[in-house]
Amino acid sequence: MRKLHQLFLNKDRSTTLFLRLLFGFLCIILLLSSLTVYSFLVSKQNVRKEIVKYNTLMLNHTMDSYEKHFDMIKKQMQYFFLSEKAQSLHTNPRYIDFPVIQQDIIAFVSNAQLFVYNIVFYSKRDGLILEKGASTDVNTMFNVFYKNEAYPPEFWRGQFDADYSFHIFPAAVFGNHIYRDQQLTHGELIPVVIKKAGSSDFLMVVFLDSSKMNEAFHRTVNEDFMIYNDNGQTLFRRSAQGQFVDSAELRSHRGTAFILDDTYYFQVKGGGSGLTYVQRVPVERIASQTRLNITLIAALVISVAASIVISWVFAAGINNPLQKMIGAIRGENDVGGFRSSIREFNIIRHQIQDKNKMHKHLSFLHQLKAIRSPDEKAPSAFADKPFLFVLFHAMSGREEDREHSSFQTWLNYMNVCMEDRMAKAFPDSLTFRIENNQIVSLVYSDRREQLIALLTRLDHLFEQDKAFGTVTIAVSSVYDDSGQIADAYREVQRLVRERRMINKTQIVTEREEPQDAIGFTADQWKEFQANLREGNAEQLANLIKRAFGKWQGKEPTASALWEFGGDLIGKIKSEASPLVIGPGKLQAIFEHADSRMQVCMTMADLERLMIEWCTKASEAFKEKKQLKDPVTSFIVEYVNEHLAEEIYLDVLAERLNLSGGYLSTYFKEKTGMNIVDFINETRIMKATNLLADNKYKIQDVAEAVGYRNITSFNRMFKKYIGATPSEFRKRPDSDI
Known part of the structure; x- marks a missing residue:
């Protein structure tokens, strides 16, 4: 019985982590040292042979490059001659x-x-x-x-x-x-x-x-190189030191490598040209490669000694804080009071402290992104608890400020402040950033009026920070089922778009009643199109100013004004043709149009942006109007009216009583582009406008602009736009 008890004691006996780490490091050091010594011994025997082999191979490569080049020069120059x-x-x-x-x-x-x-x-x-x-x-x-x-x-x-x-x-x-x-x-x-x-x-x-x-051909560390011809003449020479031996001396040595006057000579003769290529390396340089091993061995000994000391210190540095961490996990120490100089141990401490909070956040994100599988039950943290959703949407007066450090610092401060205020008023609420300029709060309560009252009292805090940005707060309805978190998130995102375009903190709790459509009347659109074609920038600006002045009292929502902006861009695009505004210039005018409208804080900002677009477009129309020509005008009108049909140069020439060659040359002189390129660009520009409406299939769009083959349409679209039709449709601003 005593022997059996001793056997169990021996079985449970284990060494400490410190000894295991130290023993492991010593084994690695011994193994690496043995391999290094063995490598030294082998390399000492083979280094001279390898260096000779290397120089021979490099010279053969040089010879082959020269021979191929001379042969290529001979063939090409004789053909030219x-x-x-x-x-x-x-x-x-x-x-x-x-x-x-x-x-x-x-x-x-x-x-x-x-x-x-x-x-x-x-x-x-x-x-x-x-x-x-x-x-x-x-x-x-x-x-x-x-x-x-x-x-x-x-x-x-x-x-x-x-x-x-x-x-x-x-x-x-x-x-x-x-x-x-x-x-x-x-x-x-x-x-x-x-x-x-x-x-x-x-x-x-x-x-x-x-x-x-x-x-190009003699890529080696040895600069001593020479080329002889059959007559012993030196065709080319590069000598770092001393003189080369003459050709007669080289010919007396038949081998490819030999030693002469403490110098290794390597020579090879080209099969095509008959030229002899010579390279030399001092014997002292090759011998120094072997003597270098003595220095490396001395360094190895010093490295082994230093490695042993470092291993001892490193093992102790890991073992000591780990023992404290184990005590904290067992409850022997307070994990909150534990501090370590090793970052990973502090990360573990924070992980233990934030375990429950992170679980709630992850569960919330699963619900928010609607990625929970259908068979997965709702997390217990959200089950059968009424909740509301609050979205804080921050805006800056300029788009570039959204990435500025001061704006991001302010958002972090606001996140901490809202988390503290929400947690005090509504325990177990979760608050954190989800987008670059958005903060969300999940509030477990059905007291919506109390929450709105709290946010109203916080209004003065946001007004004090208007120098950094303006905040729009959206409050969702009360939801009873945790599976509706994604629905609540979509609701507050829609509510944010209902904000008024004013530089003031707003709390949006309900969607507005449907308003009268914001936009130009039919007569105003006709006036807009006429002035655009004539390049009257001032008239276009006055038209937009009158419209915005009329809407000042109505205070339309941001989404309604953005929709009007999209209509305005669509009208400009529909009036533009490649001869008026090329695809590149049109894309430059409306680059990031959607994000530029959304960053507009007030109606005045949006008004200035739309006037800027109209001014640039009208200038392009005006420039082309000054160059207007009856022949080119007929071609433009005919192409726009027959986009869905096959358009032939001979048909255009016949209608104008001109020859096809003369018409092509005339059009190129007047417009700077070929008729075929103009037709293709006009079709692609029309296709971009049609693709903005998702109700049209890509195949239908291709046929509407005259392409019967979808492959040809895709290829031509990518040539002019830089993306395929499907890729273009996925762009965030493709609908603008």
Whole structure:
């Protein structure tokens, strides 16, 4: 029995978290140290081999890049040289053809992938030189524009008799001596001469930018690089230190890598061009990679010692506050009085304190967003308790202030204040922010009059803070079922839209009786359209001012005025065509129209906004009216009247007794756009107006503006609007 009791004691025995953490850290340190030492031993044996392999691979890559590029230059330049335009310089040179050939030269030079600096045509018979910037003679070209001692004019004359059709010459620095007191340089260029087989009086010189080719093809930390040809000439050289060995010495070593004078040499010969590519690396640099391991080992020892000390401190830093937290969970300590320097432990403390409150908030959000599944029962916190919904909607005089820190700070303050006032008057109420400028309160009570009285007494608090913003308060009806929280939320959102457009705190408790429609009469709309077409901005402004002056005494609701604003924009859009206001300009005028109207605090703000829109639109109409033309006017009217039909250029030309080609050119000169583009833009503009009404299907809209194929309609709509019809309809301001 005593042995069995001892067995149970041994089974329940466990180590502390501190020892487990410390032991785990030590095991990790030992494992990492072992792996590091093993890596050092392996790398010491292979580092030299890998470095040699790396340099060989990099040189092969460089060689392959150069070979491919030379082959591409050969093919493209020979094709250009043998073209009819280029050969005409030799057979029948005409100055009128020079600009065309120079444009082709500039096209090659502008191609950054070719590294072509210039192309020169040289005709021996006429002594003609033609390059990208001028036509001249051989002496001026190579004694002034492209001068180099190794390449005088005599050198280029001698190339006519040389036996080759494609040859790469050594790189040289060519200077421009057009100014006597100032010498300019073209940089280091590689001349490539191309001739026609059997012809000895016409050639082409292609100057390649050797520096850019080296930067693009020789991407390695070693700058020592050289290219030899079959004759042992140096075509290109980049040397960080000292001189390269000559070609004869290189040829005596048949391998791709060898050591000479404490320097590793790597060489490879191109299969296509026969050029030899050489790269060198000091042996000292390769050896230093091995000696670096000694320093790393010393650093490893120091790191292991430091890691052990840090592990001890870190384990203790976690264990001590955790023991206090465990005591708080067991009830041995007060969790409210517990403080820790570790943020996560403080988060746990706050989680314990706010557990019940968070449960209520989450349950409320589930109800508010109507995401609770049909089979899920209502949370017990809301079951069979009457409630009201209060929405505090804050507004600032300018839209940009809504994101300003002072406005957001004021909203946070208001949230705390309302939470305190509501909790005191109605226990268990919940108050928190749900939108960028909205605060909600869920009040468990059926005493609606008492709640409204409390909010009325708080009116002076909001009036004192009018410098930050104006508040509209909406109070819902009394609801008995917790499943109606989403309905109550929708009710207060509708009530907020019933506010008056005044700079004053308002409490909205009931929806207004239906008012007479706010808007222009039929005669006023006709007057509006006439003045808009004529570009009379002042008359439009007076018309809007008279309307708003008439509504001052009626105090219409914000939703009614916003609806009028939507009608106003719709009228402007319906009158506009791509020739009057292009889609881009029209979109810029009414950009964020919905949010701009909603941020208007007073009727005066909304009036100024509508006058601004009408002024910009009328200016566009006025500009086009001054350019009005009977032919273009007929086309505009015909297109607008026959949008749903097929519109052909020949039909338009026949009605105007003009040819199709002349009509197309005339329309382009007068309007700046093609007839086809005008028809497409007019159709798309009309489609945007129809899409604003959700009662029309996209297929019906497409047919109404002349598209029988929905795919073609979608493609054309996205071309002009930047979105498909379905995406456009989902935009918040697509109905404006």
